[in-house]
Amino acid sequence: MYKLTFKSIIDEIENNLHKILDALTVSEIPFSVEPAKPGFGDVSSNVSFLLAKHMKKSPQEISITLSEKYSQLNHTLVSKVESHPSGYLNFFADWEKLSQLVLSESNLEEFGFVDLGKNSSIVVEHTSVNPNKALHIGHIRNIVVGDVISRILQKANYKVNVLNYVDDSGLQVADILVGFRHLGFSQEPPEGKKFDHYCGDDVYVKTTEKYEQDSSLEEIRKNVLKELEDGGSETAQFADKITGLVLENQLETCWNLGVTYDCLNYESQIIRSGLWSKIFEKLKEMKLVEFENEGKNSGCWVIRGEGKEEDKVIVRSNGTATYIAKDIPYAAWKLGLLEDPFNYKKYQKSQPGSRILWQTTLDASDDPKQNFSGDKVITVIDSRQARLQKIITTLMAKFKSASDAYVHMGYESVTLSPETARTLGLDTEGKQAQMSGRKGLYVNADSVYDLLKKKTIEETSKRHPEMHESDIQSIAHQISVGTLRYEMIKQDLDKIIAFDLTKSLSLEGDTAPYIQYTHARAARIIEKSGKGPSIDVDFSLLQDTNELNLVRLIGLFDIQVRDAAKNLSPKVIARYSHDLAVAFNSFYEHVKVLDIDDKNLEKSRLFLVNSFKLTIERSLALLGITAPDKM
RNA sequence: GGACUCGUUGCAUAGCUUGGAUAGUGCGAACGCUUGCGGAGCGUUAGGUCGUCGGUUCGAAUCCGAUCGGGUCCGCCA
Missing domain, CATH: 1.10.730.10 (Isoleucyl-tRNA Synthetase; Domain 1)
Structure with a gap:
């Protein structure tokens, strides 16, 4: 599909330059043709620099020759070619024609569409937060990055499946269960508090505090964790109820920010599905895991570390699988490498917009089977998991025999600015502080949104005293969501965001x-x-x-x-x-x-x-x- | 000990993938611009040896090596 945009003139110039180079019998020079810096015409090419060696002339001489030759060719969108003393070849557009192309094209619905994906399927997994607490500002970076990249990939003609992996059987879930079951926390949150905030701010933080005072709780926690793995247990059913409520609250936060999903995957089901044993067999067949007969990992199955890296134990000497053993089958499932053991049913609440939210189930379902796997998989997880993700990437590359089948999209974490940390009661001596759910050191996403909305309602009301209340609400919502999202994506993924509550409320400048x-x-x-x-x-x-x-x-x-x-x-x-x-x-x-x-x-x-x-x-x-x- | 990552003006950040022309932007600072299509805006000024040293190159913020400083990861926890 030929798009009538600025790219048209770039393509025209590229083609013509190729013709000239062919005539000079120097082909296969990887020159660039790019939008020019201000003041240097509209399009620039570095072709003369690259030719300088071949032709043993200065870039400037070459660019003069090239501009002369170029002027003799047919060109429709270029009005003038100029050789700059530096050696660059600068092109000036015929704006009369180019404006017409660009502006008529811009009125089409599919403007900006590019065919990079060729309609292939791709999985984007993001969010993936333990369902035992409310989402904090650090999670929001993950969620927004994941959501934005899935929107971009869709525009680039990928068929995108967005997944959210719900880790509903881990230690963090066990912690709040201990709080509810053994420390007498009510299942009813205090008046006016969302259940996920209550679980995170009160139950989780206070329960983990108690571990330090009462060592007998550790034993209780271990037992709870064990009971969680058995789906039929009463504990597991109680956990389902609690995590279900928290998850629903978390999803409300996401939906409010305009983030939706295609499917929820539950870790508990991955474990119970038996996918692990299948993938383990495959790993053994392909000799990707080895059994240790001696040394410190004696009796374990390990994945060999590359280079100087340590071997990674994936099956303990007692025969149980380690944490990473849950991630491997899930990764393989996402790539469609395994027979799908799940049935699918619709989530009990519907998302805003028209996207249907599915979830996996191991029970029978009246709903039709779905397929959420992809030719490629992108997993959005913060860079601290890089080591683990690298192991999975390497394994998946071998399974799929494509090096880029599984991509870990890493990003640096969100920390708290010294000032914001202080308002939460921590003096960091001028340094930024890592957030911690366990220590209660975080800023909840809902709180930031609420503050932003309060401020934007004030501002909007001041500007439009005549405006209807519901319009003000709607405008303030759009601005608040926009502000929060923009703050999370405007900088590079591998730069730490030191979140400052006061600065985040700024509505001027690059916002x-x-x-x-x-x-x-x-x-x-x-x-x-x-x-x-x-x-x-x-x-x-x-x-x-x-x-x-x-x-x-x-x-x-x-x-x-x-x-x-x-x-x-x-x-x-x-x-x-x-x-x-x-x-x-x-x-x-x-x-x-x-x-x-x-x-x-x-x-x-x-x-x-x-x-x-x-x-x-x-x-x-x-x-x-x-x-x-x-x- | 090993590995990853960041270092650009008072602060924050773009440019680095693919080396070239004047290192772009925001906040903060100083000054100026609304009888005008909305000032959440626009303009002007000041502020940079791109951490340091070396290498490759006609040419390095960009590539390579070393080094210093900040952050992170490295369990038969999850």
């Missing part, structure tokens, strides 16, 4: 509200114009640098989507959205749209404003952010 505000400005212009933008406009009237820069950025959308999808980099879209907003704000300040003498120019500018509005909406949609028309 979602800044971008949303530009959208509201565009919406306002269109509203005031009193008519819908007409396609029958003269694009050649758009000549101001502010106008052309805006067109250029709109035309770069699909290139950004490709970049973000290829490199699994959500921040690319965040930056693009911001740049687009900056370009519009500059346009807005310097170029008047309405009530100008030239009515044809007004029509052209209106069309441009509308193209911007549509594009920023689509770009923000990839971030899971909506933009209100007024704010």
Whole structure:
């Protein structure tokens, strides 16, 4: 599918340069043709630098020759070629034609679509939080990163299945069960408190505190953990009830932030499904695990460490499987390598939007069998799990005989700024602090959202005293969600976010509200114009640098989507959205749209404003952010 | 001891995958801009030997090696 965007001119230049190089009988030079830096035309190529060695001439000489040759070729979208003294080859677009292409294309529903996935299936697993506490701000980074990358992959023509792995049988779940069963915690949260907050803030924190005072509790915890593995036990059924309630509350938090899933996988079911023994047989067959007869791991099955790394025990000398043994079958299941032991039923509550939420079950189900596996799997887990994930990646690469079948999408953790840590009662001597659910050292996602919403309601009411309460609520919601999401994805994945409660409430500068505000400005212009933008406009009237820069950025959308999808980099879209907003704000300040003498120019500018509005909406949609028309 | 990761202006961050032209942005600071399509905005100014040393190269923030500093991981726990 040929897309009429800025890429058109890049493709044209690439083709022509190839022709020239063929004529010079130097082919297979991996030159680049890229959008130019401001002040250097519209498109630049480094081709002369690369030719310098071959031709034993200076880059500048070559670029002069090339620009002369280029001018003699047929070109439609390029108006001028220039050789820069530095050696770069700079191309100037014929904006009359390019604006027409880009702006008409931008009005199409599928604008920005790129075919990277070729409609292949891909699994994105994210969230995967123990169902014993409320989601805190650190979890939100995982969730938003996972959600945004799944939206981007969808735009890049992958069939995306989003999974949430519910670790409902681990130690953390056992801890709150000990609290409920042996320390007398009521199953009713105090008035006005969500059940997940109650479990995390009160039951979990206070129970783990008690372990230090009362060592007999350790024994009780061990027994609870053992009973959990047996699905029929009374403890397991009680656990199902508690974790079910917490999970429901966690999902409400996610849904509120615009995050939805396709399927919930329960760890307890993975364990009971017998998938482990199947994969274990396979591992033995493929000689990927070895039995130790001597040494410190004597009597265990281990996976050999690569290089200097330690061997990893996966089956203990008593025959039981270790933690990683739950992850291996799950990874294989996600890749569709094993016969699926699960049935599927719909989750008891429906998600916002039209996406159906399924969950696995080992019981019989009236609902049809589903398939949530993928040709590729992306697992979003924080970088501290890198070692474990590397083992799984290596194993899966061998099973699927494709090195990139299983990808660990790692990210650095969210820590607390010294100031925020202090408000939680911890003096860190000016250093950032790791969050800890166990120590009660965290900021709940719901609390941040509530604070943001309170602030944005105040702000919006001040700006629009006449506005209806429900509209204010809706606007404040969109801004709050946008702010939170944007803060989580705007920086690189391998940079730590030192979360500061006060700073996170900022609504100015490089934030979602800044971008949303530009959208509201565009919406306002269109509203005031009193008519819908007409396609029958003269694009050649758009000549101001502010106008052309805006067109250029709109035309770069699909290139950004490709970049973000290829490199699994959500921040690319965040930056693009911001740049687009900056370009519009500059346009807005310097170029008047309405009530100008030239009515044809007004029509052209209106069309441009509308193209911007549509594009920023689509770009923000990839971030899971909506933009209100007024704010 | 081994491994991973980060280090760019007072603070925060982009650019590094694919080496080239003027290192971009936000906060903070100083000043200025609203009878105008909404100031959650725009403009101007100040602030950078891209941790350090070395190598490759005609050319390094970018690639390679070493080194220093911060963070993380390395259990027959989960």
